[in-house]
Amino acid sequence: MKPRIAVLGCGYWGSNHIRTLKSLGVLAAVSDANAARAEGFASEHDCIAIAPEDLFDHPDIDALVLALPPQFHAEYAMRAMRAGKDVLVEKPIALTVADAEKAVAVAREEKRIIMVGHVLRFHPAFEKLKALIDQGDLGEVRYIHSHRLGLGKFHTENDALWDLAPHDLSMILAITGASPVEVRGEGAALLDHLSDFAHVHMRFPGGLRSHLFISRLNPYRERRLTVVGDKAMAVFDDVEPWPRKLAVYRHAVWQDSGHWAFTANEPAYVQVEEGMPLTRELEHFIHCIETREAPRTTGEEAIEVLRILTAGSVVHGGRVNQPS
Template structure:
């Protein structure tokens, strides 16, 4: 049950509380209230780690919006306190709970795509503009979380490049990653793009799959069974029309919150754990872009 809404802006808190039939409270009182079991933190990211630590030390489980922090050290502090206090810390990598991604992950785990050799993700659009984090740090955590879920291990090498057009923060960013076993991946983010693109492509040695969140539910997950082979020393290929995989409709944010509640009740480790969030921050830090 939602017990309360809190915001430094009292009027905004009261407005949301009225919508959700709960009370508006001052931020300080959240941590002191023994009847509140868990807190969802959606703050400017520079405040996430300290408030998460404060909540866990007050006996609350915590769901923290991404990114968990702006430095690896701060994220590690928060995860360490989770271990010390026995409180859960879950991070809002919401696309891990998208039904289309869950189905894609199942196809990969079942071997339908064969061995995954290459992935690329594009997350493009106009806005949002922040004063503390650039396009890479704002947009890439979702895609990095999905990529790490598929690879099951962190990259061996990360290279980044970006461009700052409005001020000192990058508005475009590319990340190139090399994983154990030769798997390669690249990620492109932009907050100065004239059209929206939300696409993850996975290339296996049996088939290719595309999770396109801009498409309607009937076309969000497509599998392409193209064939490539050598014939008399020359490469040949055939193309096939995509097969659209049925996907159960559902709001990723709702499913994420349901998972958080389930973890609170069962004390199971969250799917999007603090440890995973640390790996995401390590990649972001390693790929911190040079402007050009």
């Protein structure tokens, strides 16, 4: 039998989970503090609405998707797992490293699946990029930079760094396979007390460097991850149409008579299978529930993302932090 999954949180992103789980044939229930909103989604998607206080011990629910304000993620994830349910919790897993560590410890104790919604790890273009790196097509990776810019998505409790950066940090950690040994953050709050843009600089073992730039006060959209290797460079650009989302640049750089020279080549666009990252993410969650395999986006990785966010959280710049 397919697992019976409920979504707790019927907001913007929760509604995407609801529609996708329904299409996959595993949506059993919806839940929200706003009972009328939950009833509306239940009627639309032919499932039941369950009050949040009744959801965790409900016998007909096997797993939960938590799409809540992040201050509730860790608490509700632990409550669900102690009730014997597997959990997909949206990013960030918590607002503190300590709370995230408690949630992961509960998953271990209860032998439950805890998966974190770093959805871009399931983007076909990123999966292909990761395969190219693992195959050595780019050579040794020396530098990674990611830009996630746009206008909007203002929140009263989350700044731009915590809202926008987790996806990019998850991809960077997947590529490096290591935790940074140094993190520097700089940002600024232009509208209120919450930062609206931020730069995060990271240094990894072996000298690999990475840079992340995020902004919610930018006049244009940019969703670009660039990986620089000693053989080639690759760009995952999610704003581009599918045939151009992943490009490999085989530029050449060398020394000639003590001077650096280079040749610039046109990009080679890599064919990528089209697919919705959220659908692939939820298919993976279902697979993990059924097989008890560890998810690709683990709680342990989410803890590392939190460490970097905490270290890079600078509102007005100038402070250097180290991950704890």
